[in-house]
Amino acid sequence: MEPLDRSTIWPYEAGEPGAFFYQRYLHPTGVEAESVLGELDGGHALLFSSGMGAVTSVILALLEPGGRVALARDAYYGVERLFRTEFARWGVELVEFDQTGPPPERVQLVWLETPSNPLLSFPDLAATAETAHAQGARVVVDATAATPVLLRPLEHGADVVVHSATKYLGGHSDVLLGVTVSRSEDDHRRLLEFRGHAGVVAAPDPAWLLLRGLQTLTLRVERQSASALELARRLQAHPAVERVRYPGLGDAQAARYMQGGFGGLLSFDVAGGAEAARSVETSTRAIKNATSLGGVQSVLETRHRWEGDRVPESLVRLSVGLEGVEELWADLEQALHSGGSVTISP
Numbered sequence: 001m002e003p004l005d006r007s008t009i010w011p012y013e014a015g016e017p018g019a020f021f022y023q024r025y026l027h028p029t030g031v032e033a034e035s036v037l038g039e040l041d042g043g044h045a046l047l048f049s050s051g052m053g054a055v056t057s058v059i060l061a062l063l064e065p066g067g068r069v070a071l072a073r074d075a076y077y078g079v080e081r082l083f084r085t086e087f088a089r090w091g092v093e094l095v096e097f098d099q100t101g102p103p104p105e106r107v108q109l110v111w112l113e114t115p116s117n118p119l120l121s122f123p124d125l126a127a128t129a130e131t132a133h134a135q136g137a138r139v140v141v142d143a144t145a146a147t148p149v150l151l152r153p154l155e156h157g158a159d160v161v162v163h164s165a166t167k168y169l170g171g172h173s174d175v176l177l178g179v180t181v182s183r184s185e186d187d188h189r190r191l192l193e194f195r196g197h198a199g200v201v202a203a204p205d206p207a208w209l210l211l212r213g214l215q216t217l218t219l220r221v222e223r224q225s226a227s228a229l230e231l232a233r234r235l236q237a238h239p240a241v242e243r244v245r246y247p248g249l250g251d252a253q254a255a256r257y258m259q260g261g262f263g264g265l266l267s268f269d270v271a272g273g274a275e276a277a278r279s280v281e282t283s284t285r286a287i288k289n290a291t292s293l294g295g296v297q298s299v300l301e302t303r304h305r306w307e308g309d310r311v312p313e314s315l316v317r318l319s320v321g322l323e324g325v326e327e328l329w330a331d332l333e334q335a336l337h338s339g340g341s342v343t344i345s346p
């Protein structure tokens with residue numbers, strides 16, 4: 001493994017700063033992780049202190065003051081909240097739209113999420129990028145749930161890819177990190193400059209853990225995708241489940257753009273509403289009742305508690321980990337029985 005260098009300063013060479021001189025600008029562990037991430041997504045990668053740190057940096061570094069942004073209506077709720085609570089104060093105008101259709105006009109930035117968390121919608125990337133570029137807008141794709149193993153948005157017209165590396169890239173629920181991957185060197189340089197000014201840089205320790213996690217990324221995502229697809233199919237056939245949201249259940253755009261699987265994230269609506277869903281989330285044993293996604297340990301939760309009216313009260317989000325699929329299914333089945341709202345005949 002790469003050595004972990006925690007230095008915040010490095011000596012000048014013959015009176016001049018070398019590549020590394022102060023950790024806020026660049027440090028060797030971060031640069032090493034960025035070279036792997038850049039290769040994975042096919043662009044210029046930068047690490048940030050969290051996914052939201054990366055999101056904030058993209059908007060402040062690449063958007064002009066008072067700009068208009070088109071945001072996928074079901075993009076990660078933290079992104080919408082950031083616009084409404086922070087950027088609105090700085091005159092940024094937000095236009096929300098259904099990302100399965102064309103983006104609105106007269107915007108400078110189009111923000112997509114592939115697939116969206118937790119409603120799992122999927123845009124036509126190439127068509128959206130074409131429409132956006134025709135009006136001079138940049139396209140940013142939050143591909144946290146897909147990972148570069150299954151989708152490389154820069155190959156389909158995106159200008160910048162964003163990841164919460166806290167999820168699949170780190171993969172073990174022990175680092176908080178964000179990533180941007182830019183197609184153009186200009187955007188990369190602007191983001192690097194902004195990161196140094198603002199100080200939203202990743203520390204060496206989480207960067208090192210990310211490097212370790214990345215070694216098993218492909219294996220983890222393949223296994224999680226296979227298990228999630230199997231669970232999605234079984235949930236769809238279960239009488240206590242009203243609806244399953246998973247891109248692998250016939251989403252034509254996801255099938256067109258994702259390769260090798262549809263990821264480890266799915267949501268299902270429990271018959272019987274809020275109470276039945278709460279009962280399911282508190283009745284699993286192998287699957288922990290916790291937030292977040294992308295770890296080796298499966299977790300599930302009702303999302304209504306965080307996102308209010310954006311999601312149905314009956315929606316349970318499940319992040320599939322690396323446990324055996326039969327063990328996970330047995331756990332889900334007994335939890336669905338506990339809901340008590342549906343009588344299941346033998």
Ligand SMILES: *Cc1c(COP(=O)(O)O)cnc(C)c1O
Nearest residue numbers: 050051052076117144164166177
């Ligand atoms: C978690 C998440 C984020 C935010 O990332 P943090 O690392 O928690 O700051 C952004 N987008 C998506 C899709 C996420 O799931």
